[in-house]
Amino acid sequence: MNQTSSRRDSSFDRFLLGARACFPVAISIGAYGLVWGVLARGAGLTLLEVSLMSGLVFAGSAQFVALDLWTSVPSALPVGPLILAALIVNLRYLLLSATLRPLYPAKGGMGRGILSMYFVTDENWAMTVAAMARGEGSVAFLVGGGVLAWIAWMGTNLIGYGLGSTIDDPSRWGLDFAFTATFLALLLGMWKGxxxxxxxxxxxxxxxxxxxxxxxxxxxxxxxxxxxxxxxxxxxxxxxxxx
Incomplete structure (x- = not known):
């Protein structure tokens, strides 16, 4: 019993460690999440559609691309191009997820692996890979950062949607640069020499x-x-x- 409790505590500690490591980038995620919410309202998405897309898709770059193809008329919605565009934009996750394979047991754990892959973002992937290089990477670390990223993304999407009528031009507030700034910071953080x-x-x-x-x-x-x-x-x- 004590060993089981200890393992749970250890996993939770690593979960919190991953969340803390991703906290700075979660702020940036929130910034361009706000932008997406504003643009989504301008594109004619309903609050329900915004909630479902952000909650289920959870892929910022694909969601930004989707807005360019979106139409408020259901019969005119280009479903095929939307799916293809999302597939092309997210193909990079084949590479990202492959680098995380050492975190999982050689046999079994398929269900846990599939569930945790849902929480993989560019940001918490970069933090997890850096932690793996230090010998601190784990599935719990990955999920901790991913859950925080999900909360930041989902929450600010809804806030941006609500503020859509007051923030007509996100670039006036510098929010359009948040996406680029986040990845520059991640890139510098991964530099090893x-x-x-x-x-x-x-x-x-x-x-x-x-x-x-x-x-x-x-x-x-x-x-x-x-x-x-x-x-x-x-x-x-x-x-x-x-x-």
Missing amino acids: RGDLLPWLVAALAAILTSRLVEGSWHILGGGMAGSLVGAIMEGRRHVRQS
Whole structure:
């Protein structure tokens, strides 16, 4: 009984640790969550639609893309393009979730894995990967940050929707830069040294090149795959030299 209680306490402690680690970025999530709520009201979404999309989809970039395609007339809603756009934008989660595989047991735990993947965002993924590098990463840490991100996103979406009539131009308040600022902060937080420079440069160049050649959000996946490939090759060579 004591061992079971101890494990639960330990998991809860890691959950809180993940939430605390993600608190600074949750503020930024709230900022562009506010923007999305304002834009969603302007696009004609109802409060119920905003609540369902934010609560179930929980993917900021895909939701911003959805607003560009949204129409208030149900019969004219482009369901196919909406699904395809969300799929393309969120393909990067194939890469993100793959890096989290070491957190899960080799056998079993499929249900827990699927549930926790719902709470994966770019922000708590970055914090969890950084924690894994320090030997502190865990599923509870990941979920703790994800739950906080969900609360920040859902709450500010609803607030933004309510304020939609008073904030007609989010850029006047600097809220349009919150999304970019968040990812710049995450990027700097993941910098480990000059060894990261080449993969990052390759990822950036691949993303820029892909964006000029292919329409849509394929540049996100292209940059991520190119940078990951270079990073994997460099890591493999490093292990060979050390052995």
